[in-house]
Amino acid sequence: MNKQAAMEIIKKAREKGQKALSEFEAKQVLAAYDIPVTREMIVEDQLQLKQAAAQIGFPLVMKACSADVAHKTENNLVRVDLRTSQEAGLAFAEISEQMPDGENSGVLVQEMVSGKRELVMGMTRDPQFGACVMFGLGGIFTEILKDIVFRKAPLAREDALDMMQEIRGRKILEAVRGMPAADTDLLAQMLIAVGQIGLDMEHVAEIDINPVILAGSRPVAVDALIVLA
């Protein structure tokens, strides 16, 4: 764990007046707490894009990377499943074009994590109970099914495992339809870490990690939002 690195990122963002971290920054904070995140890089031109693609490998996902664009999908600033340099180059041009004026801080190029099972993790500060960690079904199901539970931070390992047992869709974590059982130890570590970020960083107001995709058994944070206070 590298708490210092995470604090540094948050400090810089606050100095710049950001209300939230960019996805790239948010992932760095999570990675500093040993939460597995997608391999990704920021690119500002086609040359950097080529290097990134070579390093990460196809298929790729590309997203606008701006702290002010919280909901990228709704703004059509995400391209997925890019399989060739040509597709990647075109996506880069389109995203750059559609970014709001003066907001262009690069395009995020990341590995495309494949897995059908999407989870959500998060942190909110309850006015009465302080930092609380959320776990539940992710992706579009988060809002539709609201199959989520909370625990007050700090979380014991038992708390984190209970959260996984408590959601209605708990079976999604088991071996199902040819997919292996989720690595619940790693999921527990991630939940504990999310709570720890809440306890360590008073300027982190809210966290959304959605989706956390199960790549086989291994959970990976694919998109993340960290709101600052």
Place this chain on the structure above:
Amino acid sequence: MESKADSNSTDQTQFDRIFHPENIAVIGVSSKGAGFGAGMFFALRAIGYEKDIFLVNPKGGSLAGQPIYKRIEDIPHGFDLAIITVTAGAVPGALEECRRKGAAAAQILSSGFRELNTDEGRALEEQVRQIARKGIRVIGPNCFGIYCPQSGLTVLPGADLSRKTGPVAFCSQSGGMAVDFANTGKSMGLAFSKIVSFGNGADLRETELLDYFGNDSQTGVINMYIEGVKDGEAFFDTLKNITQKKPVIIIKGGLSAAGSRAVLSHTASMGGSRVIWQSLLKQANAVQVNDMEEMARTTLAFTRLPARVFRQISVLGGGGALGVGAADAAETHGISIPAFEPGLRGQIEDLLPRPGSSAANPVDVANPYVRPEILEQVMELAAADKRIELQILITLFHHYKNFSALTGKPVREVTPYAELAERVEKVVQKTGKPVVVVLNNPKRGTDHMDVVEMIQEARQAFMQRQIPAFDSLNEAMEAIARVNQYYNTKGKANE
């Protein structure tokens, strides 16, 4: 928000003076006998509080032959507890005088404080808090007081509450809930250690009371009705700590949907008070219930069943669709009803009337008039199955109404509930496995008030023998499931 260091700290001795007061002063008593003050005086006398009760009213006079002092300082004796019922504006003055007299605590029944949501109300409550900090504990304002059957303290109205003491404690922000729970408990067979209605909770409130009950040797099960907590973190930590010692059953009032705070993330928008409360109560291993009847039933199970998990049970009795109904209820609550081995099944069937009966588990006795001695034998046999950890007996006493019609005798005379209660107690003693009774009664109309009354008497008969009785199979299983949930989690935490 106040820090912990500011709050009034009270040791067990001071709590003893509050719940077992050596003399009481009622401040604000009308010589005409009307109002809360006089009401409290009469209630305390009716329930039989044995020590002195001093009365105060600036107009003086007397009530029921007892002098009314004009000023608190005129009271010739010390007193541990003051009951203040004067108008809100006069409360701080009265409280300060009680403090000077050396009272340990004051229950302030008067309203007209923070609950009015006015500057004046808030200011008055702040004054009360300031005086409390100087060393007198305050219960209220805007509350119904304390019920403690052992010492003879009672809430208002509570003149007719029981003096029987028991292991159940309850603290409630709502005075009405406190009175209702005391009455519900009484009619269901619960006996209380202490009930505290703390109203606005200007001083003494949920966290400290929870901690006190947690360490109170007379309290075995703690019940709480909470609308809001003052210090969420302190409450959570205390709750988590106390549930490791004894069960805490909670109704959280005012569970509104997601909060209205302006937030950006989905996590924060979905983390409204309802879902956070539910999750955190679970995290702390508190038992969350939705209403008072559920609370009473759950408490009944906790106080009458051994402290453990019951996974496999037998169900014996009759009534509509017993087999399917029992299986459905059991599945809903994570309990199983394992089928008996053919040998045991045969032994049980030999005892039961044919045809119609079935001893597969659930055991359907088919005939509602099977004699208690036969039921006793059947239950002993069923308990011999090593897997069975608890037995449920569904009684069919309402059918004796037909007997009553035939014989011309009152239904309570022809129904063998007393004998059955005795025999069930024997089964429990002999087998070491608890029995839960269901007093099934579909006859509740005005033409069957004799049946309703008889069922209530039957309940008493079982309760006196420490056998818990519920109105339906589903309610019984739900209560057992809550006991299971608590001890299961507690067991895991102690591993």
